[in-house]
Amino acid sequence: MSTTTGEPLRIAYSPCPNDTFVFDAWAHGRVPGAPALDVTFADIDLTNGMAERGELDVLKVSYAVLPWVLEEYALLPCGGALGRGCGPLVLVKDRSLTREPGLDLAGKTVAVPSERSTAYLLFRLWAADVLPEGVGKVVVLPFHEIMPAVRDGRVDAGLVIHEARFTYQDYGLHCLADMGEHWESTTGLPIPLGAIIAKRTLGAERLRALAESARTSVRMAWDDPEASRPYVRAHAQELDPAVADQHIGLYVNEFTADLGDSGYAAVRGLLTRAAAEGLVPAIAPGALAFP
Numbered sequence: 001m002s003t004t005t006g007e008p009l010r011i012a013y014s015p016c017p018n019d020t021f022v023f024d025a026w027a028h029g030r031v032p033g034a035p036a037l038d039v040t041f042a043d044i045d046l047t048n049g050m051a052e053r054g055e056l057d058v059l060k061v062s063y064a065v066l067p068w069v070l071e072e073y074a075l076l077p078c079g080g081a082l083g084r085g086c087g088p089l090v091l092v093k094d095r096s097l098t099r100e101p102g103l104d105l106a107g108k109t110v111a112v113p114s115e116r117s118t119a120y121l122l123f124r125l126w127a128a129d130v131l132p133e134g135v136g137k138v139v140v141l142p143f144h145e146i147m148p149a150v151r152d153g154r155v156d157a158g159l160v161i162h163e164a165r166f167t168y169q170d171y172g173l174h175c176l177a178d179m180g181e182h183w184e185s186t187t188g189l190p191i192p193l194g195a196i197i198a199k200r201t202l203g204a205e206r207l208r209a210l211a212e213s214a215r216t217s218v219r220m221a222w223d224d225p226e227a228s229r230p231y232v233r234a235h236a237q238e239l240d241p242a243v244a245d246q247h248i249g250l251y252v253n254e255f256t257a258d259l260g261d262s263g264y265a266a267v268r269g270l271l272t273r274a275a276a277e278g279l280v281p282a283i284a285p286g287a288l289a290f291p
Contacts, residue, residue, distance in 0.1 A: 021225075045117065059197050083191060085184075112140055147168060189262065
C-alpha cells in the first residue's frame with residue numbers, strides 16, 4: 001500500500017544500480033508521508049541538460065553542473081554520489097600508453113560522458129596538471145557506449161564512470177589514470193560525483209521534507225537490500241548481479257545519507273578549484289546552503 005502524498009513530483013535519475021537502490025522505497029510509495037514521484041530515467045548528460053533548462057522538480061545531476069543551475073535549484077544534502085576510491089577512469093586499448101600516463105594523449109581523441117559531467121571536470125583538472133599540451137579532441141558519448149568505442153578503435157581513450165570500474169578488463173582495456181585518485185591525492189577530499197537538486201520554488205519547508213524522504217529511502221534500502229533488487233535488476237538488465245552489488249556498495253555510502261562537513265568541503269573544493277582554472281563560473285557565497 002502506498003504511503004506517498006500529494007501531486008507527483010517530476011524527478012529524473014539514471015537507471016544505474018546506485019540510483020534505483022537509493023530511490024526504490026520512495027518511488028514505490030513505501031516512504032511514509034513522502035510525495036509521489038513521476039520518474040523519468042535518463043543518462044547524466046540528459047539530466048544535466050534538463051536542469052539547465054529547468055524542466056523538472058527534482059534531478060540527479062553532476063556536481064559540475066551546479067554553477068549553472070544553483071539560482072533555480074537547491075542542492076539536497078543527501079541522495080547523491082560522493083565517496084573515496086570511486087572516481088572516473090581514463091581507459092585505453094594500448095597497454096603501452098599506461099607506462100607514462102597522460103604523456104601520449106596529446107593529439108588523441110577522448111570520449112567523455114558529458115561536457116558538464118563531474119567526470120569531465122575531474123579529467124580537466126587532472127589534464128591541467130599532467131597534460132601541458134592537452135588532448136586532441138573530446139567527443140561526448142553515452143557512458144555505456146564509451147568502452148566499446150575504445151575497444152573498437154573509434155576513439156583513442158575513454159573517460160568512464162559507474163560500473164565500468166569493474167568491467168573494463170572484459171573489453172580488453174587498460175587504465176591509464178584514475179581521476180579520483182588524483183583528486184584525493186592532491187586535495188585529501190572525497191570525490192564529488194552526482195548531486196540531487198530540487199526547485200527552490202518548492203519552498204524551504206517542502207525542500208526539507210524532500211531531503212528527509214530521500215534520506216529515509218536510502219536507510220530503508222540499507223535496512224532491507226532485498227526489497228530493492230527487482231527495481232535494480234529491471235533497469236540494469238545487462239549487468240551481472242554481482243557487479244550491480246559492487247556498484248551499489250561503492251557509490252551508496254555515508255555521504256548518500258548526509259553530505260556532512262567533509263562532503264560539503266569536497267563540493268566547494270571542486271567548484272572553487274574549477275572556477276580558479278576558468279572551467280566553471282564562480283558560485284555565489286552561500287549558494288550551496290540548504291534551506
